[in-house]
Amino acid sequence: MEEAIRSISDPELLSQIERVVPFHGYLSTGVFVGIQIFNIARRTLGFPEGERLFVTCETFSCMPDAFQVLGGCTIGNGRLRIEDRGKMAATISRRALQGTTRVKGVRIVLDPAKTASYPRLHSWYMNIKKVPHEKAISDLIRAGDGIYTCEIVDVEMPEKSKKRIAVCGDCGESFVLLEDERLCRSCAERSS
């Protein structure tokens, strides 16, 4: 991995890697893709460090950790949503202006038509054969933005509705209501 890292001249990217690695555990190819996607979004949308961002990531694997560390978007604060489509893609936006729920964002995907020019990386992406992270990442560094496809999209911000809590008629535990159901989801599943 040392060699791949040494080929990076951008101090900003190096510091991002330093922050992401302890959180994720190591520099995986997927988390590096997340870092690159984050940086493309930043350039495209032109947001400063510390901006409140919203991310929808289309995979659970690796990539979300880059957004959690670099964008401060977490599952817990509601600014990271995972819609698992098994795709190395993410949509990033700023928050909507007050009084609106829609905002422009950018969807960025690692594009297989473009990774095809980098056989090792492409083999990793398509899971054709085992490729060491070091090799795949050095291809990602060389390719830069050139292997991603971006599209400006409308992002609908979820409206905050007031939470309603009920006590389950079966187990007696309290839970957040979706509608006016009498049983919590666990008990409803068990009794169906």
Ligand SMILES: [Zn+2]
């Ligand atoms: Zn229950």
